[in-house]
């Protein structure tokens with residue numbers, strides 16, 4: 001055997017070890033998830049990722065190819081998260097709720113936790129139209145925007161295992177709710193008018209309340225929409241005084257409980 005052949009053989013052995021380790025890692029993750037579920041423990045543990053990063057940082061301190069190794073661990077971590085997400089949610093997660101309830105923020109957090117793709121409806125509509133949501137309302141009117149929402153929801157039924165972050169008005173059309181429920185579980189985020197006011201008061205990207213940013217107007221509009229929101233919801237999470245991680249943990253637990261009931 002030439003030296004080159006010997007080196008290639010050793011490389012092949014390394015790949016075998018890597019493959020075994022990756023498969024073993026996946027099995028362990030499944031076991032951890034099952035253990036947490038059986039023992040009623042929190043599913044989410046963002047600190048674990050921090051601990052792993054610290055460990056890797058220390059181990060790679062003097063390594064010249066540290067950034068390449070980081071990339072590999074990043075890919076392994078992402079694959080693990082996606083595996084977890086697919087096991088937990090065999091459907092799309094559709095977030096609905098009043099403006100400022102936290103749909104966009106929770107979607108982003110779910111993306112961080114589970115490496116799930118997020119369909120941020122407002123953002124996609126704004127990008128495709130080449131103008132902001134307030135400009136779409138001003139130039140084309142609200143109905144035009146609502147039709148774009150409906151069409152986008154229909155289009156998104158081709159996607160699986162994604163988070164769909166709706167606009168606050170999306171569940172008001174019954175045909176939209178029908179689309180949401182085709183492949184998705186609908187999660188309603190709520191908050192008091194006071195909390196909503198506090199969260200939206202400094203932004204200018206919500207034309208529906210732009211000239212009425214006050215608690216009474218918010219409370220009134222929320223009440224008008226409440227029946228439709230509640231009719232669309234599979235689960236409801238009140239977000240008042242809760243951190244993003246607390247809301248996400250409740251979301252996971254409630255979806256798991258719903259799956260358990262469906263069995």
Ligand SMILES: Nc1ncnc2c1ncn2[C@@H]1O[C@H](COP(=O)(O)OP(=O)(O)O)[C@@H](O)[C@H]1O
Pocket residue numbers: 097098099100101102103104105106199200239242243244247
């Ligand atoms: N659970 C929460 N606790 C504190 N602030 C929040 C929470 N959820 C959202 N926010 C804040 O409220 C504002 C509106 O949230 P956003 O996610 O854009 O809501 P939505 O998409 O439902 O309109 C953002 O500034 C966000 O940081």
Ligand SMILES: O=C(O)C1=C[C@@H](OP(=O)(O)O)[C@@H](O)[C@H](O)C1
Pocket residue numbers: 097098099100103104122133166167168169170205206207208
């Ligand atoms: O409630 C509404 O009618 C709307 C909510 C907005 O989304 P957010 O709920 O994410 O702010 C956005 O879709 C548009 O301004 C209309």
Ligand SMILES: [Mg+2]
Pocket residue numbers: 103104105122165166167
């Ligand atoms: Mg939003």
